[in-house]
Amino acid sequence: MAPVTAGWAQQTQAVPSQFVTLDRDRLFQSTLYGRRVIEQLAGERLRLAEETQELERALEAEELALTEARKTLPPEEFRAKADAFDEKVVALRAEAQAAEGRFVTLLETERLRFFERVAPVLAQLIHDLGAVAIIDRSAILLTTQNIDVTDLAIARVDAVLNDGAEGREPSTAPDEGTGAETGTESGSDEAPTDGPTGAPATDPTQDN
Numbered sequence: 521m522a523p524v525t526a527g528w529a530q531q532t533q534a535v536p537s538q539f540v541t542l543d544r545d546r547l548f549q550s551t552l553y554g555r556r557v558i559e560q561l562a563g564e565r566l567r568l569a570e571e572t573q574e575l576e577r578a579l580e581a582e583e584l585a586l587t588e589a590r591k592t593l594p595p596e597e598f599r600a601k602a603d604a605f606d607e608k609v610v611a612l613r614a615e616a617q618a619a620e621g622r623f624v625t626l627l628e629t630e631r632l633r634f635f636e637r638v639a640p641v642l643a644q645l646i647h648d649l650g651a652v653a654i655i656d657r658s659a660i661l662l663t664t665q666n667i668d669v670t671d672l673a674i675a676r677v678d679a680v681l682n683d684g685a686e687g688r689e690p691s692t693a694p695d696e697g698t699g700a701e702t703g704t705e706s707g708s709d710e711a712p713t714d715g716p717t718g719a720p721a722t723d724p725t726q727d728n
Contacts, residue, residue: 540649541657542642543670548634551677553684557630565623572616579609637684638677645673 548554586605590598642654649669657668 537665537667538650538652540646540651540654540667540669541660541663542654542673543657543668544635546670547638547673547677548631550674551634551638551681553634553637553677553681554631556683556685557627557634561623561627561630568619572612572619575612579605579612582608634684637681638673641676641680642673645669645676 549558582605586598586601589601593601646652646654654669657670
């Protein structure tokens with residue numbers, strides 16, 4: 521782990537500011553944890569999309585059969601079958617929209633949980649840098665210094681939480697004394713509930 525620790529130390533020294541910036545989207549999308557969540561949801565979304573396509577093909581076949589049956593069915597019977605078919609189509613579209621809404625909600629829920637779990641890591645990062653706050657990079661218009669710590673944050677989150685899966689052993693944390701200790705016990709992937717100053721483990725990049 522020596523090269524990783526050295527890299528952290530070099531980046532820490534390169535941020536001589538009390539305020540540092542973080543790209544929240546890139547942190548979520550680039551960490552092992554965030555990529556696992558995104559890939560799992562994408563896989564489930566693809567599975568449901570394939571099921572929906574199968575249902576649509578079945579409905580297309582039913583529509584063709586209904587069109588042919590119209591030539592021989594009494595008008596009242598055809599109308600009843602056509603109405604039932606229309607109800608199936610409407611229900612399928614409604615379910616597809618509802619499923620998409622559930623995915624959006626689930627992604628946002630998992631994203632919030634991600635930032636709750638990485639909050640202690642980011643709080644320790646602030647402490648190690650000698651900074652007082654992490655600011656969302658999107659809120660910065662111009663700066664004369666390189667104060668972005670997203671790469672460093674990604675490395676630390678990966679080291680402490682791995683991919684964030686329940687029961688997954690975390691990677692080896694940096695050696696004690698390097699300024700990168702997060703306060704987690706060896707063999708546990710649970711992030712500490714408090715930051716280095718005892719503050720609640722909330723997202724340090726959120727505005728109060």
